[in-house]
Amino acid sequence: MQGKIIVFSAPSGAGKTTIVHRLMERVPALSFSISACTRDRRGRAEENGKDYYFITADEFQDKIRRDEFVEWEEVYEGAFYGTLKSEIERIWESGKHAILDVDVKGGLSIKDFYKDRALAIFVRPPSIEVLEQRLQARATDSQSSISSRVYKAKFELAFEDRFDVTVVNDNLDEASDQAEKLVRDFISAEPAVV
């Protein structure tokens, strides 16, 4: 079997993490690609080596120098996130397909790197207002962090056309079903020519 990559990208708060978690429960052939990041762990809600590899800024810079990332971004001021080549290899060696949750720029970089071996899915919120409400309701970010995420979202929405396909996350059940079908069709299709 040839391993593939399914990448979900969206402005923060659109619901990509929620959809990715649901797909992980429904499609056993998928394995989550754990990114490295330099932001603080959100208390007990997150686990090192499960949600992210939480590393220091110095460790992150070392990995950049050693060319260990497929892509990396300073997603928010001072917070670096990156997809590790070793992580994708680990998943493929285990006989699974990698599923990723990365920001919009990162999603496009990954598509560019893996070409037809990757399916890049854009998750669009019904509106900017709804996006802001979701970030407020999630209650994980400060007011200033929410404002900067909403500001950034307006730019990110302009990149939708460069993705392979869009899932509008209005009703969560419908969006999850649509995403599941896209993923199943992609992983059961002929191996990509690379």
Ligand SMILES: Nc1nc2c(ncn2[C@@H]2O[C@H](COP(=O)(O)OP(=O)(O)O)[C@@H](O)[C@H]2O)c(=O)[nH]1
């Ligand atoms: N480019 C890139 N973005 C990432 C990576 N891992 C996570 N992200 C994105 O970084 C952003 C911040 O993630 P997080 O701190 O978990 O916040 P949240 O998604 O708003 O809950 C999200 O848009 C993630 O999709 C990565 O490896 N590369």
Ligand SMILES: Nc1ncnc2c1ncn2[C@@H]1O[C@H](COP(=O)(O)OP(=O)(O)O)[C@@H](O)[C@H]1O
């Ligand atoms: N379709 C939906 N309707 C209402 N709330 C949603 C929906 N999808 C996700 N949410 C909620 O919105 C918030 C943001 O979702 P999350 O998956 O964390 O977004 P992202 O990973 O894109 O930043 C979470 O509190 C989540 O439970």
